[in-house]
Amino acid sequence: MSRPDKYKILLVDDDAQVLKMLHILFQSEYETLLASSGPESIEMVRQNRDIAAVVMDIRMSVMDGIAAAREIIRMEAQIPIIFHTAYPGDYDEDEIDEQEKPFDYVQKGESISKLTRAVRNAVESYALRNNTALMSAQAESHYGMFGNSHRMLQVYGMIRKVAAADTKVIILGETGTGKDLVAQAIHSNSKRKNQRYFVFPCNQKSPHMVESELFGHVKGAFTDANENKVGMFEYAEGGTVLLDEVGDLDPNTQTKLLQVLGTGRYQKVGSPEIKTTDVRIISATHRNLEQLVKSGDFREDFYFRLKGITISLPPLRERREDIPLLLDKFKDRFTIEQGFPPKIFDPSAVEILRAFDWPGNVRQLLEVVESLMVLTESDIIFEDDVRNFLKLIAAEVDTPASPTRNLTARLREFRRICIVEALGKKKGNVRAAAALLGIDPSNLRKMNKQLGIDTSGNEISD
Numbered sequence: 001m002s003r004p005d006k007y008k009i010l011l012v013d014d015d016a017q018v019l020k021m022l023h024i025l026f027q028s029e030y031e032t033l034l035a036s037s038g039p040e041s042i043e044m045v046r047q048n049r050d051i052a053a054v055v056m057d058i059r060m061s062v063m064d065g066i067a068a069a070r071e072i073i074r075m076e077a078q079i080p081i082i083f084h085t086a087y088p089g090d091y092d093e094d095e096i097d098e099q100e101k102p103f104d105y106v107q108k109g110e111s112i113s114k115l116t117r118a119v120r121n122a123v124e125s126y127a128l129r130n131n132t133a134l135m136s137a138q139a140e141s142h143y144g145m146f147g148n149s150h151r152m153l154q155v156y157g158m159i160r161k162v163a164a165a166d167t168k169v170i171i172l173g174e175t176g177t178g179k180d181l182v183a184q185a186i187h188s189n190s191k192r193k194n195q196r197y198f199v200f201p202c203n204q205k206s207p208h209m210v211e212s213e214l215f216g217h218v219k220g221a222f223t224d225a226n227e228n229k230v231g232m233f234e235y236a237e238g239g240t241v242l243l244d245e246v247g248d249l250d251p252n253t254q255t256k257l258l259q260v261l262g263t264g265r266y267q268k269v270g271s272p273e274i275k276t277t278d279v280r281i282i283s284a285t286h287r288n289l290e291q292l293v294k295s296g297d298f299r300e301d302f303y304f305r306l307k308g309i310t311i312s313l314p315p316l317r318e319r320r321e322d323i324p325l326l327l328d329k330f331k332d333r334f335t336i337e338q339g340f341p342p343k344i345f346d347p348s349a350v351e352i353l354r355a356f357d358w359p360g361n362v363r364q365l366l367e368v369v370e371s372l373m374v375l376t377e378s379d380i381i382f383e384d385d386v387r388n389f390l391k392l393i394a395a396e397v398d399t400p401a402s403p404t405r406n407l408t409a410r411l412r413e414f415r416r417i418c419i420v421e422a423l424g425k426k427k428g429n430v431r432a433a434a435a436l437l438g439i440d441p442s443n444l445r446k447m448n449k450q451l452g453i454d455t456s457g458n459e460i461s462d
Helices: 016-026 038-047 065-075 093-099 112-143 150-164 179-188 207-215 251-263 289-295 300-307 320-338 347-355 361-375 383-396 403-425 430-437 441-451
Strands: 008-012 031-035 051-057 081-085 104-107 169-172 197-201 240-244 265-267 274-276 280-285 309-312
Touching: 008 016, 008 038, 016 031, 016 112, 031 038, 038 051, 038 065, 051 065, 051 112, 065 081, 081 112, 104 112, 112 150, 112 179, 150 179, 150 309, 169 179, 179 197, 179 240, 179 280, 207 251, 207 265, 251 265, 251 300, 289 300, 320 347, 320 361, 347 383, 361 383, 361 403, 403 430, 403 441, 430 441
Parallel strands: 008 031, 008 051, 051 081, 081 104, 169 280, 169 309, 197 240, 240 280
Antiparallel strands: 265 274
16 A cells, blocks of 8 residues: 555546546646546446546536446545536536535636646545555554554554654553553564563562662672572663653652663662663653652653653543444454454444543453453343443442542453353353353453462362
């Protein structure tokens, strides 16, 4: 789907002289296809699905342009059609606009520039739409990200740009928006892609262990240092490091990292040797770092050292148009990877999910889709299935101050309850319980492990 040297346009007119004139007018800029009748134009589109625009005469023998346009749009709904007529009084332009929805309407005899401008705009519209589809497809295949909304296309464009550079990047977004996927995509499309990619979870490290995790230590550096340890900077040398949830770093670690980011030099704990590092730093956080700087909880100099280029990920509620696509991708993933029976979402169910605010964003939607596929017995997930499930989850949330964490936890607990109930009914027989739940036994075992269901002893067997 690379950009062609010349886009194709189809010129349709039953007057041979007009058709020749149009060909001469556009041949230098576009690859022109010519048709002298409505049926011929339809066949041209059938054989050339990459036509970027159609200039269509209306008053023609055999089949008029309006009828031909209807058939072309039936085959290629998004193709831009420009009606070009010498008999404007014979047709109601408003009616044509309402029913055929042409890209433009140009009268013969008007300035040539009006027609050429209409064609140029139509081709640009076609190119933009195709580039949008290409960007969405590339994001799915290269980044593992789904969505073709305007906001996500902007994100894909930023990923492409910053991946080519080697500057620092900070990724902002609510929990569950996919910040980790963006960081991975930047690394995978950068010149460092063949080197290591390391994620340092800033919110999961004890401050007294951070220095060893970052820089490593030598044997005997402190109690329990029984062997040499490779730190993050040494392990990821030449590659990329993601400082995940960097807003949670303690002040002491911020100071230590600031020194490394400024000079590229560090020391292993317990070693006098000064080492240098060449890693690309990407940071991610759901917190407002500028507010943390103002409150004194985040070093201003460290913030500016990290900042580089900022990529802001939209929450799911601000790109609801992507939800139907996400639903399709997630249910297909669970069907293929986990052996769930194939299911579809009824349009009414999709609308309920589109209307939900998704405080946990894409990650939460993924959890809900998995739960609905496990719990819904029918091959079709209906509106009532979604409503009842969301109501049940909402009723279980007992700490409104942190709805995202609780809803995610409740989804896991609800699946756990259903699995344990099925195992109980089938006296611990995994295969029978899996059949009752409509999933593959191997996937049930995986879910048992993920959800912490005790599989020891005789509680569960085949």
